[in-house]
Amino acid sequence: MLVEYPRAVAGGADLGTRLREPRVLAVVGVGAVLALLVGLQIVASVSGFDGPLASLARDFVGTPKSMSVPWAGLILALVGISTRRRVLALAAAIGIDAVWVALRLIDGKPFTVGNGPTIVLAALAVVAAVRWRGRERADALKAVALGALLVLATKVGDVWLHLTSAMRPTVFDEYALLADHALGDPSWVVGRVLDVLGPEVYAVLHWVYIELPVAAIAVAVWQLRKVVTTGQWPSHYLVRTFLVLGLVGPLFYVLFPIVGPMFAFGADGHGFQVGNFWPAAMPPLGSNPAALTFDEFTPRNCMPSMHTAWALSLFIHTRRDVDGSRAPVWMRWGGAFWLAATVTATLGFGYHYGVDLVAGAVLCLTVESALRAPERGWGGFRIGLVGFGAAVFAGLLLSYRYLAVPMSEYPVVAGAIVIGLLAGVAIAFHNTWFATAPAPAIERIATPAI
Template identity: 45%
Template sequence: MLWAVAGVATLGFLVALEAAARRYGLPGPITTQVQEVVIAPKSGFLLYAGMALMMVVLTWRERFIALGVALGIDVVFFLVRWAADIKVTDGHPFGNGALWVILGYGVIAVARRTGRERALLLKGVGLGLLLVAGRKTGDTWLLITAKTRPAVLDTYLATADHALGNPSWVAGQILAATGPIGSHVLDYVYIQLPVAAVVISLYQMRKVAAERGFPAHHLVRTFLVIGLLGPAIYMIFPVVGPVFAYGGGAFGTGGEHWAIASLWPHTPPPIAPPHPVSYDTLTPRNCMPSLHTAWATAIFIHSRKGPRVLRFAGTFWLVATLSATLGFGYHYGVDLIAGVVFALTIEAALRSLARGWDRSGTQLVAHGTAVFAALLVAYRYLPLDMAKHPWLFGPLLLLAMGSVIHGYMRTTKSWEPIATPALQPEPQPRVA
């Protein structure tokens, strides 16, 4: 019943976003996903990652067959595009096959499976599609933020960032000094964050096929909820980021006309009373909080129970993501602090939901929520005080984040591991 309610709610949410996107004359998440059945997908890696999540419910023989079919379909698509001289300029030349396999197993579940086996396969298909739909939903959300929030609050965060020593400006100069190799590595890490999440999730779900049931809590749940709730904060606190607001319209997005000043990354903005600034209707207002930081934090947390190679990968992805968000000028330092608090609060809530709410879990979620709200209020109404008294507010910001980290570590240390609810065999009819 819970899965059915979640499915209906998700479908309703996607339909609402589709309608919102159509108001601006652009395709929404449902349309863009349907188009990728045929056209070159935006992210082939993500489609194969979604297929990998779906395959956790299959046997090894079925997994090899599914992978072979997906690769075969992609080869056919490649040959057809080559024969028709169709250039892939906005997307990847692979990934259609993975989507076909996911949808195909959805048909198999309905037409060829029954009872709990059908339910398990549909859950696998839904999990794979949710990962892909989450990306499409995020793209639509970003469009809505740009269209509905003409003014941005970058001057507030840039002013508040003086309390932390303007870390985005410092990281931008360091990254520029490393040359193209460092930039390419961090850019790849930044873009392929969902794939890293899938790798950790596959380890967590490695026993799904054998135990015939999903873990009560896993990384995908946290990943999707972060992506669902985060854009709502974008609407409250619209910010484009230092590379756009202070970098002269990087990547051809805004241009010199929209940039407040061409200062990033060499000259921190002067301390002055902040004010809302008009910006274009193309650049997403996706800085506060830093969801890449929140996702990387979730990956780090969930990798702690894995083998050494996964723990190392989780640490690397967190450090590299933080470096990229600051070094490329996508975020201010205060965004990252809010992102960590945001991730830990959501993770604590989902763990409590899976294991049953108790006093410690409730207190942790309440504390994280209060700290996050206090950060937003401080960034909006106290940035000038923060900039003028960095010796006070800098440590206070770090202590606020540290209090949530400490509370999470102390509380979750006493929690028992969450069991995996297995599917029980269906009752056999009584023979008279």
């Protein structure tokens, strides 16, 4: 199904119509993002930690915080421009990065990259907006916006993690631990297994865990590979789910603050831990869990597990191509590997409890159901599916907090209910979106009037 965007409306159009014009929406969106960044920078400066604008400035002219995220953002932006321009942009980014690496090494600073893609990404935005016209500009600016949002989302996320520890001085890890008995305490089990497997397996899992954005960009580039040649954008693709999950999921960090087994019950608790138990032994908790006072800098970023949510969304998007056809074998196996490795890492490194992963999976399926196949509209099928997922998600979090003791006392029954609810959401999701092959769904960006 092709969706044609209307051309600019004549000057006599009403305010509502004018506000829906692409240019107006773009200006409003940019203004909102800038306001958010400035506001968070002020909060960060007052609180004594780096803000998004300071971090972004270092990506341009200092030492970037991440080596992979700036490059991921640029590569995503390249889907909207021609092959010749891609080559030029990549060459410029590599050259700039090489100069900055040399300057840092001469100055005795650590090796890192990221300045080049950041500068070229910003340059692409300016050149496309000022010099290009028509569909060429529309495609380029949309792709650049996606790349920039990916980079900015990580900056905003870093600030939010700082704020979670400031807003929630106590954590609910004791509740999560008791609730996790219903799932067999998987973090302790997988942690012991990784200790046996040795450093090689740990290194692979660690790389998979921290480079999730790289895998996501690989899938997104594949999904958007035909944008320039066809002038058509898929109605839904992985980046949309990633960004919405990143917007919605972390809000629950302050509602259910958890730091994770390796901090609350392990050696990395900086003196605030219950004891050094993880992963060798289970903590001797009774039936009186309580909020645990914790430090002022460890993020409360476990519930829900966003790594699980993002990895599951990547897995879902590697099942089929955007036109509804079966995805290539390498993509399907890659998505399955990344999900399995991410789940193993989140548990085996002591970053999450099993109940965090269940909540993250339900959140992913719910958000994906809200975004998937927008051309099908918001009929009863979508409202019911999203409502069911939201109800299960809320029920899980409430149960973890207020029914943790009964869950630990009756683990078989509680575990069956938790897994059954997750399976119910997954089956409903599959029956709605994957039981039959959907018709191809793409949207065409009409050439705006200049």
